[in-house]
Amino acid sequence: MRPLRTRAVLVLFPALLLLTGCIADPGPQPTLTANSTAAATGSPGAASTSAPLETTQSSNKAPVYWIGRSNGSVYLYREFRDVPEQENPVTRALRAMMSEKPLDPDYFTPWQSPTELATSISGKNVITVDVSADAFNSNLDADMAVRAIQQLIFTATAAAASSGLIDSGQQIQVRVLVDSHTDYVAFNHVRLGAPMSRAAGMVAPVWIIDPQEGTEVPTGSVKITGRSTVPGGKLRWQILRSAGNADKSAYLTGETTAGADSAQSGLFTLSLSLPPGTYELRVWQADGSSGQELNVDTRKFNVK
Incomplete structure (x- = not known):
């Protein structure tokens, strides 16, 4: 897979949808707990409630998920945001998530604006996100790190589904690379590289x-x-x-x-x-x- 640079236009191929461009070399690799792995990847160990995938919409607003607190718990909440159209729908939604502030002051994001960001979608409904390590420059505990990764997964899948770039009738997964490498440990807690899916229990009740x-x-x-x-x-x-x-x-x-x-x-x-x-x-x-x-x-x- 050869991702395009962020200034590139969206091009469709039969087996691969290439979107935007990226970078080179991960930081230290601490140990990840089993509970954090299950929750971040959306595996069976995570809590489960209703979290339906977004449907295709005519609006060009980007669906962006944020983190918010309610009754002592932390959940994901969504806003639709106006975003520049020079990038593909998935990249611009993720860039808004990492670079902008929520409209609602009750929400927040732990992400930092990345130097580089790229996305691509395979014919098997796997979204690959390649982002520079500076996006992770926040000190988070394990639980918040898991929610930050799920924030990325929810935003990427929402943007792809709402813009009609993926088949929402199939399972959709997200694979995160950092500086084009696997096995980076995000926020010093969550190991990246393997395909991940939505953990339904993360979405706000x-x-x-x-x-x-x-x-x-x-x-x-x-x-x-x-x-x-x-x-x-x-x-x-x-x-x-x-x-x-x-x-x-x-x-x-x-x-x-x-x-x-x-x-x-x-x-x-x-x-x-x-x-x-x-x-x-x-x-x-x-x-x-x-x-x-x-x-x-x-x-x-x-x-x-």
């Missing part, structure tokens, strides 16, 4: 898809969409309205049910009539026994 953080929507009917990892599960939601200062007050509350059929698994939709103002949406899984708000996701937006 609840996340709001639209509106995105800080966006403006027209007055009237505001459509809200999101996803839960519990198809058919009950969700509660609340709209807070800003009083023009730091104070917020409850404006609307309600319940909804995540989609249970395979085509809409875990999806939820709300249509709310909102006058102009600044709002915060909160959605969480209902705990019927204690009334505790589980796995809350929040989103601030403006109605004009």
